[in-house]
Amino acid sequence: MKFATTAPGIEYFTREQVELMIRMARNARDRFLIVLMRATGMRIGETLGMRRADAHFLADSHQLGCHAGGPHVHVHRRRDNANSALAKSRKSRTIPVTTDVAGYYRDYEWEREAVQEAADSDMVFVNLFRAPLGRAMSYPNAKQLFDRLAKWAQIVARPHMLRHTAANEWIRAGVPRDVVQKLLGTSGPGRSSPTCAPLTASGAKPSNVIRQVPDDGGWRPCSRGCCAVRRRLGGLAEVAW
Numbered sequence: 001m002k003f004a005t006t007a008p009g010i011e012y013f014t015r016e017q018v019e020l021m022i023r024m025a026r027n028a029r030d031r032f033l034i035v036l037m038r039a040t041g042m043r044i045g046e047t048l049g050m051r052r053a054d055a056h057f058l059a060d061s062h063q064l065g066c067h068a069g070g071p072h073v074h075v076h077r078r079r080d081n082a083n084s085a086l087a088k089s090r091k092s093r094t095i096p097v098t099t100d101v102a103g104y105y106r107d108y109e110w111e112r113e114a115v116q117e118a119a120d121s122d123m124v125f126v127n128l129f130r131a132p133l134g135r136a137m138s139y140p141n142a143k144q145l146f147d148r149l150a151k152w153a154q155i156v157a158r159p160h161m162l163r164h165t166a167a168n169e170w171i172r173a174g175v176p177r178d179v180v181q182k183l184l185g186t187s188g189p190g191r192s193s194p195t196c197a198p199l200t201a202s203g204a205k206p207s208n209v210i211r212q213v214p215d216d217g218g219w220r221p222c223s224r225g226c227c228a229v230r231r232r233l234g235g236l237a238e239v240a241w
Contacts, residue, residue, distance in 0.1 A: 011156065012164035013038075021149045021157065028107040029128055030145055035104045036073070037159065040095040041166030041184050044159040046075050048137055049085035050124040057102035072096045075185060082123065083136035089185035 013021075018038055025031040037047055054074040056066055066074075072094050077087040112118050117134030118126045125137035142159060150157035163184070170180045 010164050011158075011161050012168045013155075013157075013161055017153070017155055018162075018165065020153050020155075024149055024152050025145075027129070028104070028111040029125065032104040032108040033125060033142070033145070034162065035101055036097075037162035038165055039097050039101050040073060041163045041170075042073075042075060042095070043088055043163060043185075044139060044142055045085045046087040046089075046185075047085075047159075048083055048125055048139060048142060049078060049081045049087055050075075051078075051122050052124055053122065055105060055124060057097070057099075057105060068094045070096055071099060071102050081136065082121075083138045085136070085139065087185075091185065093182065093185050095183055 018034065021034055022031050025034060033047065036042070037044070050073070053064075054076065056064060056068065056073065057071045058064075059070060061068060061072075068074075074092065074094055075087055075089070076092045077090050079086065112126070112128060115126075115128045115133055117132075118128060119134070121134050121136065123136040125142075127133055127135050127137060127141070146157045146159055149155075167180055167184060170183065171177070175183075
């Protein structure tokens, strides 16, 4: 399965390709990384820069001092991350997720508990299988993961393609364009924005991939955009399985 794209096409994964990568991932940490990025559209720097306090996977997070409803993650720009991971967007945002994503996180937490060196780290993604154990996962390590998956699955696989995948599925499900931009942390349309350029996968022609985002019928999303996604997708059930 090779991607045939032409500028300004943007590559994304098909559902089958994402499922294949999840099956081929060798551990719970890597499976959660794939699922999280695909469900949230976060950039790799934002993902690797996540702290454990940013993951709110309870139905109600008021006890944590958070008033966002339902399972969700917070994206913050921090300059003091041990792995130098930096969120591109300067504005913090909240992204809703499903309980399925939380399930992958629980599997990862179980795996992580077996590594004593990881106990003191407040970073979400840490080294569990090679030294230095417990240290925040770096971008080169994440890239090696996708390089391995690309080789095993015989597909093109880059971390940023999961961001394009999330945007593509939100648009296909009818999520308003401004809400998609808010979830992605983009300020508006641009050349690199997946919400305004053709996306292609497995040789599909760009003109047949993205449909016009339907009118929202006068309905307005909440300030975070969470309600828009949940109403359109029934709680993101079509985006994160």
